[in-house]
Amino acid sequence: MAKEIYYKTIRQIRKLLDDREISSTELTKTVLNRSYRINKDINSVITHTEDLAIKSAEAADKRISEGNQHLMTGIPVMIKDNISTQGIETTAGSKILAGYKPPFDATVIKRLKNVDAVICGKTNLDEFAMGSSTENSAYGATRNPWDIDKVPGGSSGGSAAGVAAGQCIIALGSDTGGSIRQPSAFCGVSGMKPTYGLISRYGLIAFGSSLDQIGPVARSVEDCSIVLNTISSKDTNDATSMKRPFENFGENLGEHIKGVKIGIPKEYLVDGIQPSIKQAFEKSLQILESNGADLKEISLPLTDHSLSVYYIIAPSEASSNLARYDGVKYGISIQNARNSVESTFLTRGQGFGQEVKRRILLGTYALSAGYYDAYYSKAQKVRTLIRQEFSAAFETFDVLVTPTAPTTAFGLGTKIGDPYEMYLSDICTIPINIAGLPAISIPAGLDNKMPIGLQIIGPQMGDQIVLQVASNYEKSTNWNQKTPLI
Amino acid sequence: MPILNNKIIEQMSQLAYLNLTQEEIEALRSDLENILDKFQALSTVNTEGISPTSHTSDVYAVMREDCQAEALELNEILDNAPTTDGDFIKIRPVLD
Numbered sequence: 185m186a187k188e189i190y191y192k193t194i195r196q197i198r199k200l201l202d203d204r205e206i207s208s209t210e211l212t213k214t215v216l217n218r219s220y221r222i223n224k225d226i227n228s229v230i231t232h233t234e235d236l237a238i239k240s241a242e243a244a245d246k247r248i249s250e251g252n253q254h255l256m257t258g259i260p261v262m263i264k265d266n267i268s269t270q271g272i273e274t275t276a277g278s279k280i281l282a283g284y285k286p287p288f289d290a291t292v293i294k295r296l297k298n299v300d301a302v303i304c305g306k307t308n309l310d311e312f313a314m315g316s317s318t319e320n321s322a323y324g325a326t327r328n329p330w331d332i333d334k335v336p337g338g339s340s341g342g343s344a345a346g347v348a349a350g351q352c353i354i355a356l357g358s359d360t361g362g363s364i365r366q367p368s369a370f371c372g373v374s375g376m377k378p379t380y381g382l383i384s385r386y387g388l389i390a391f392g393s394s395l396d397q398i399g400p401v402a403r404s405v406e407d408c409s410i411v412l413n414t415i416s417s418k419d420t421n422d423a424t425s426m427k428r429p430f431e432n433f434g435e436n437l438g439e440h441i442k443g444v445k446i447g448i449p450k451e452y453l454v455d456g457i458q459p460s461i462k463q464a465f466e467k468s469l470q471i472l473e474s475n476g477a478d479l480k481e482i483s484l485p486l487t488d489h490s491l492s493v494y495y496i497i498a499p500s501e502a503s504s505n506l507a508r509y510d511g512v513k514y515g516i517s518i519q520n521a522r523n524s525v526e527s528t529f530l531t532r533g534q535g536f537g538q539e540v541k542r543r544i545l546l547g548t549y550a551l552s553a554g555y556y557d558a559y560y561s562k563a564q565k566v567r568t569l570i571r572q573e574f575s576a577a578f579e580t581f582d583v584l585v586t587p588t589a590p591t592t593a594f595g596l597g598t599k600i601g602d603p604y605e606m607y608l609s610d611i612c613t614i615p616i617n618i619a620g621l622p623a624i625s626i627p628a629g630l631d632n633k634m635p636i637g638l639q640i641i642g643p644q645m646g647d648q649i650v651l652q653v654a655s656n657y658e659k660s661t662n663w664n665q666k667t668p669l670i
Numbered sequence: 671m672p673i674l675n676n677k678i679i680e681q682m683s684q685l686a687y688l689n690l691t692q693e694e695i696e697a698l699r700s701d702l703e704n705i706l707d708k709f710q711a712l713s714t715v716n717t718e719g720i721s722p723t724s725h726t727s728d729v730y731a732v733m734r735e736d737c738q739a740e741a742l743e744l745n746e747i748l749d750n751a752p753t754t755d756g757d758f759i760k761i762r763p764v765l766d
Contacts, residue, residue, distance in 0.1 A: 271746070283750075284750055285746070285749070285750060287742045287743055287746035287747050287750070288742055380725070380726045380727055381726075381727035381729070393725075394724060394725035394726070420734045423729065423732040424725060424727045424729060425727075426727055426728075426729060486715070488711070489711065489712055489715060491708075492708060492709045492711065492712045493712070495705065495709070496709065496712075503686060507686075507687075510687070511752065512751070512752070512759060512761050513747075513750065513751055513759065514750035514751065514752075515750075515752075516752070517752035517753070519752070519753065519762065521762055522762075522763075522766060523762050523763050523764060523765070523766055524761045524762040524763065524764050525687070525764075526762070527761070527762045528687050529687050529688065529689040530689050532686075532687055532688050532689065533688055533689025533690060533691075534689075536688070538694075538697075541688060541690070541694065541698065542698060542701055542702070544686050544688060545679065545682045545683065545686060545688070545698055545702060546702060546705065548682045548685050548686045549678075549682050549702065549706075552682070552685065558713070559709065561722060562712055562713070562715075562717060563712065564722030564723055564724060565717035565720045565721070565722050565723075566712060566715050566717060567722070567723040568717075568720050568721060568722060568723045569715065569717065569720060571723060571726065603701050603704075603705065604704055604705055604708060607705075619726060620725075620726025620727065644726070
């Protein structure tokens with residue numbers, strides 16, 4: 185296989201490492217060199233963690249020589265910069281956290297370190313994961329490696345662009361309303377949001393706690409399942425975490441999909457959807473059908489209300505979660521103030537960017553006396569109805585399939601001035617977080633050299649069937665093997 | 671269309687401890703007005719007798735053992751604080 189090593193999958197690299205054709209240290213240096221070079225063009229990484237990476241790679245090489253390696257031992261990974269890494273600056277893409285070095289590791293980081301995975305860097309994101317384009321970062325916008333005049337999607341744009349450009353083999357992202365899946369679609373990689381509760385959120389800098397979930401960005405469906413097996417755990421530090429009811433996320437990879445019932449919710453083919461997305465989607469349906477799946481259109485009429493429900497609940501939770509940034513404990517602090525309260529007002533005024541301020545105010549408004557019933561309480565009740573609508577659909581269907589986003593990656597600066605227009609780019613991914621379901625985006629076409637994503641949604645704890653259908657589709661196409669010319 | 675004026679934005683910014691410039695207040699008022707207007711359609715959904723969902727994992731009132739656990743390193747915490755005095759984090763005066 186002629187493909188450069190930084191474009192290989194975990195499984196392919198595992199073999200090279202185990203056969204001693206390359207050491208993890210050599211691999212890590214190659215990947216880091218690639219990343220430094222690419223980063224000048226796309227700004228997908230905020231911090232490279234070279235010292236930690238080399239040390240981890242050496243530990244991995246020792247472990248491999250002792251023969252007790254794990255699938256992820258020695259594999260170069262990158263981490264979205266809203267996931268806490270002990271002693272390594274973790275900014276969440278915000279100026280307010282500049283210089284903050286967490287005194288602890290997130291649970292997912294501990295689990296990666298346990299198997300000697302090699303953490304090479306912290307990836308760029310929209311500030312506090314609020315955005316759909318990675319333009320809202322205080323550390324500069326990330327660019328799409330397929331076309332640097334376009335956005336990579338967001339908020340895990342750095343993770344998706346980094347995997348797409350060969351700056352790491354896999355990356356972790358976080359997904360509150362599509363923040364793993366939409367950038368994965370825009371960058372031509374695979375990204376999964378597992379069932380809410382299967383990955384501990386301890387150490388993930390909180391945005392919308394009832395919606396946030398950590399997940400993988402990778403080059404193949406199998407790699408997604410390997411990462412999920414590594415990081416998923418019940419954790420006493422996250423009261424909403426749950427033990428997974430199955431051993432292996434990838435148990436059914438490679439199995440056929442004959443007789444699998446797939447629902448096509450018609451509301452996801454929204455007005456204004458890019459024609460090429462619709463065409464690629466129809467082609468994907470033909471592939472699934474010819475592989476033996478049983479396809480049928482369904483209607484989920486509450487889909488239209490999902491965006492409103494999300495943009496009330498997520499900012500409400502954010503306005504509460506972000507109350508902790510007071511300029512006292514970490515990050516920047518404006519000291520030129522008469523008293524402590526004024527210092528907090530000024531620190532927050534200068535430390536937060538526009539989109540974060542917008543959402544804090546929106547959330548404060550929705551939670552305030554007089555508006556609570558009309559907005560927050562109403563949204564939570566409609567959330568119940570949306571969950572029920574999905575539950576009813578999964579009585580008939582094994583999975584649902586939709587486009588991941590209504591467009592391919594848009595131009596830098598084209599939507600940043602209109603917040604609502606930007607919110608609409610998550611229209612196909614948001615309902616899944618509202619209901620806490622698992623969903624993956626996988627590469628499913630190219631339009632004018634820009635990637636298109638296919639979303640597969642499962643019932644709660646149906647992560648295995650999502651991965652099974654995704655893997656079956658992936659094997660029938662070669663979209664996941666396309667790489668950008670960068 | 672929900673009526674938002676600059677005074678409401680200022681009240682919200684006081685509740686959220688968020689210092690805003692006049693230009694920011696103007697811009698945020700117009701953005702939020704536009705966004706809230708789109709939310710109006712929610713009122714057409716019948717939610718009579720429906721309980722709210724606050725989260726989707728089926729776990730409630732999780733208890734854990736009452737036992738000693740490792741604490742974070744004091745120095746690593748203090749190193750992050752903008753101003754310190756010995757083993758304490760120092761803040762601006764609380765009273766004028």
